[in-house]
Structure formats: structure tokens, C-alpha cells
Amino acid sequence: MDTSLLEVKSSRGKVKWIIDEKLAKKQGLDDKRLRLIGDAYREKDRIERAMKSAVKTSARIKARGGSPGYYDRKLQPLFRLWKRQEFILQALWRFELDEKFHKDYLLPGCTCPKMDNDDAYPVQRWVSADCIFHGGSHPVVANSDKSKV
Numbered sequence: 252m253d254t255s256l257l258e259v260k261s262s263r264g265k266v267k268w269i270i271d272e273k274l275a276k277k278q279g280l281d282d283k284r285l286r287l288i289g290d291a292y293r294e295k296d297r298i299e300r301a302m303k304s305a306v307k308t309s310a311r312i313k314a315r316g317g318s319p320g321y322y323d324r325k326l327q328p329l330f331r332l333w334k335r336q337e338f339i340l341q342a343l344w345r346f347e348l349d350e351k352f353h354k355d356y357l358l359p360g361c362t363c364p365k366m367d368n369d370d371a372y373p374v375q376r377w378v379s380a381d382c383i384f385h386g387g388s389h390p391v392v393a394n395s396d397k398s399k400v
């Protein structure tokens with residue numbers, strides 16, 4: 252195994268993710284797969300940065316009393332891309348494809364309680380009804396105990 256591949260650099264060239272060597276060996280990841288995982292982390296990061304930027308712009312427009320509908324609407328497709336990227340990463344890692352391991356409550360724009368979700372991870376989800384991603388009829392909400400929301 253080329254151990255330099257365990258240090259995954261951001262698109263700006265800084266080491267941003269460290270892949271656990273033991274886990275990588277246990278999952279039987281070869282160099283080719285490690286490269287793909289690196290690309291997948293960078294792509295997920297790119298999506299997160301686009302989300303962060305849309306959230307910031309939306310907040311700025313709201314603060315001026317404007318209507319940020321365009322930026323809020325941009326978040327939904329980005330969220331779907333992010334979910335897809337999480338599944339790609341699970342597949343590359345040879346993990347089970349399971350949505351409950353996606354930490355999407357940490358995403359920019361998510362208004363669900365972070366600490367409660369960290370405590371309950373991955374067993375249960377706490378959602379805010381007003382969350383742009385998880386409020387309403389999101390599948391994660393349908394799977395969790397709504398009485399505790």
C-alpha cells in the first residue's frame with residue numbers, strides 16, 4: 252500500500268483527511284481505491300463549500316430584507332448530490348450503504364440540533380420541523396420516532 256495515499260489533500264493542496272491504515276487494510280482497499288476515495292472526499296468537500304456559500308448568501312439577503320429564494324432552492328439539489336456522494340464513499344470503503352451513518356445534520360443550512368444528534372448517532376435522529384433538509388417529509392424523518400422530535 253502506498254501510505255502517502257492515506258493523507259488526502261484538499262483541492263487547495265492541504266492534508267485534510269487521514270485515512271486509518273488499519274481500517275483501510277481490513278477493508279482490503281488497494282491504491283486505486285484509495286485514490287478514488289481521495290477524489291470522493293474532495294468532491295464531497297466541494298459540495299459542502301457550495302452549500303456553505305449558498306447559506307451565507309441567503310442569510311445576507313435575508314438580513315437586507317430581501318428574498319433569498321434562489322439560494323434556498325439551490326440547497327436541495329446540493330443536498331441530493333451530497334447524499335449521493337456519501338453513498339459513493341460507503342461503497343468505495345466497502346461499507347454497507349446505510350443512510351443512518353450520514354452525518355447530514357452537520358451540513359450548512361441544517362437547523363436540526365447538532366449535539367443531540369451527535370449523542371444519538373447513528374441510532375436516532377432529532378429533526379427541526381423548519382429544517383430545509385430534514386423538516387417535512389424527508390425519508391430520515393419518516394424512519395425516526397416523530398413523537399420525540
Ligand SMILES: [Zn+2]
Pocket residue numbers: 355356361362363378379382383384385386
Ligand atoms: Zn436538518
